[in-house]
Structures are given as structure tokens and as C-alpha cells.
Amino acid sequence: MRRLPFCVALALTACLGPLAPLPPHSPAQGSAPGGPAEDPEQREPVPTAAPPSPVSRAPRAPEGSSFERLVPLLRRMLAERDLAGLADHAHPTKGVRFSPYAFVSEGDVTLSADEIRSAATQPKVRTWGSYDGSGHPIRYTFSQYFDRFVAIPDPSRAQVGVDRQLGSGNTPSNLAERYPGARFIELHHPGSDPKYDGMDWQSVRFVFESVEDGWRLVGVIHDQWTI
Numbered sequence: 001m002r003r004l005p006f007c008v009a010l011a012l013t014a015c016l017g018p019l020a021p022l023p024p025h026s027p028a029q030g031s032a033p034g035g036p037a038e039d040p041e042q043r044e045p046v047p048t049a050a051p052p053s054p055v056s057r058a059p060r061a062p063e064g065s066s067f068e069r070l071v072p073l074l075r076r077m078l079a080e081r082d083l084a085g086l087a088d089h090a091h092p093t094k095g096v097r098f099s100p101y102a103f104v105s106e107g108d109v110t111l112s113a114d115e116i117r118s119a120a121t122q123p124k125v126r127t128w129g130s131y132d133g134s135g136h137p138i139r140y141t142f143s144q145y146f147d148r149f150v151a152i153p154d155p156s157r158a159q160v161g162v163d164r165q166l167g168s169g170n171t172p173s174n175l176a177e178r179y180p181g182a183r184f185i186e187l188h189h190p191g192s193d194p195k196y197d198g199m200d201w202q203s204v205r206f207v208f209e210s211v212e213d214g215w216r217l218v219g220v221i222h223d224q225w226t227i
Contacts, residue, residue, distance in 0.1 A: 067183055067208070067215055071160055074185060074206055078155035083146065087116035091209060091216040100129045100138055100149045102173040102223040116142070132171065132226040149222040152189045152202045161186040167203035169225045175207065179219055182209050199225045 077085045090096045090113035097110040109128050111119060119142035128138040128145050140148065152158060159166055165173060166188035175184060184207045191200040207219035 067185075068162055070206075070208070070215060071162075071185055074187060075155045075158070078151055078187065078204075081146070081151065083120035083143070084117060086217070086220075087113045087120075089215075089217045090116060091218045092211070094209070094216075094218050096217050097219045098128060098145065098149070099219065099221045100145075101132060101226065102169070102171045102175075102221060104174055104178040104219065104221060105129065111142075119143075150204055150220055152187060152204055153192065154189065155187055158187040158189055161188060165203075165205075167201050167223050169223065171223070171226045173221075173223070175205065175219075175221065179207050179209070182207050182218060183215070184208065184219075184221075201225060 073085075076082065086096070090111075092113070095110045095112040096116065097104070097108050099105065099108045107129075109126055121143075123141055125139050125141055126145070128140060128149070130136065131138055138145075138149075162185055163183055164186065165175075166186050175182075184205045186203050186205045188203045189201060191198040193200050201224065203223040205219075205221040205223065206217060207221065208215040209218050210216075
């Protein structure tokens with residue numbers, strides 16, 4: 001290539017002005033300085049973050065869990081002999097029917113919530129049914145009846161049946177027929193005296209019906225080994 005004479009180059013510089021300097025060459029990231037320029041079309045695609053996975057949600061509580069929460073309440077009520085607590089859960093219109101044995105009779109004593117509260121301290125004696133075997137009338141105050149036909153030994157360790165009968169003797173249970181659509185919780189004492197070979201078991205079944213404000217008690221059924 002022929003060089004321009006110095007006088008010609010000087011004249012061109014005067015006319016055109018000084019040439020702007022070329023920008024410095026920036027080598028592509030990851031390539032050696034002075035290496036070949038990277039073709040944009042040949043670049044590997046930049047990986048993008050994966051879309052966030054759906055937020056895992058805790059499984060819904062199974063239906064009936066609110067009903068099962070009554071179990072510790074019933075344990076405490078029996079352990080503390082809380083008759084007022086029993087009254088607080090009575091059905092507002094039907095009251096609570098007390099059955100001394102598994103077979104529920106139409107004539108079993110039924111008490112409203114107010115009657116349960118007052119009966120807890122009253123000396124009034126009622127006839128609650130007939131003893132199995134002898135047929136003699138069961139005559140107790142409410143407090144005495146509670147101790148004999150509602151309370152069970154060591155309720156804190158009692159076995160629990162939710163809508164499931166645990167104790168079974170010679171007396172048939174007609175719970176489903178007397179309380180259609182109801183649910184029940186059974187607290188069961190399997191027996192503790194070896195000489196009875198398990199025949200000293202006792203159960204108490206608390207029968208509930210659903211109302212607008214929750215579960216309300218409609219029946220308390222005692223069960224035990226019968227002749």
C-alpha cells in the first residue's frame with residue numbers, strides 16, 4: 001500500500017479534522033484476549049429458573065375431628081365429677097336420657113340442662129330403671145346414680161371408641177335404633193381384678209346429635225357384664 005505524501009495527508013487532516021479513535025476491543029467473556037468474536041447465534045441459551053412449585057398445603061382435618069375433640073372433655077368431666085359440665089352440653093330441647101344398661105328404654109329418665117344442674121345438689125330420689133338379674137328398682141339421687149352408672153374407674157386411661165362399641169355383654173344394644181343419625185363416644189374400662197377374668201369391665205357411651213352450635217348430648221348409656 002502506497003503512503004500519501006506528507007503534504008497531502010496534512011491537507012486532508014486540516015479539511016476533515018482528526019479521526020475519532022477506535023473503541024478498544026473487548027474480548028468475549030470466557031475467551032482469551034484477542035480471540036475470535038463470539039457469534040451471538042451460536043451462544044448456548046442461558047438457563048432460566050424453573051417456575052416455583054405450587055405451595056404445599058396441610059391436608060384438611062378429617063370430617064369428625066371436631067367431634068373427636070370431645071374425648072378429652074369427657075375424660076376430664078368424669079375424672080372431676082363435673083356435673084355442671086355435663087349440663088352445659090345437654091341438648092337444648094331434648095335434654096339427656098340416662099340409661100343404666102345397653103338397652104335403651106323409652107321410660108329411662110330424661111333430664112334437661114337445668115334439671116341436671118339442680119339435681120346435682122338435690123336429695124331427690126328417682127327410679128332409674130331396674131337392676132339386671134333381680135329386677136329390683138334402681139333408686140338413687142342423681143349424684144348417686146352418676147357414681148354408679150356414669151363414672152368409670154380411671155377415665156384418663158379408658159379405651160376410646162368413636163362410633164364404635166367396645167364393651168359387649170349379654171344385654172343387646174339398641175343405640176342405633178333409639179338414636180338414629182346420632183354419633184357416640186364410648187369410654188371403656190376393660191376390667192382390673194384378675195379374679196373376675198375381665199368380667200368387671202364397664203363402659204359409658206355419650207350420645208350426641210348435631211345442632212347449629214355444635215354437638216349436643218342426648219344420651220348417656222352405661223354398659224357392663226350382665227347375667
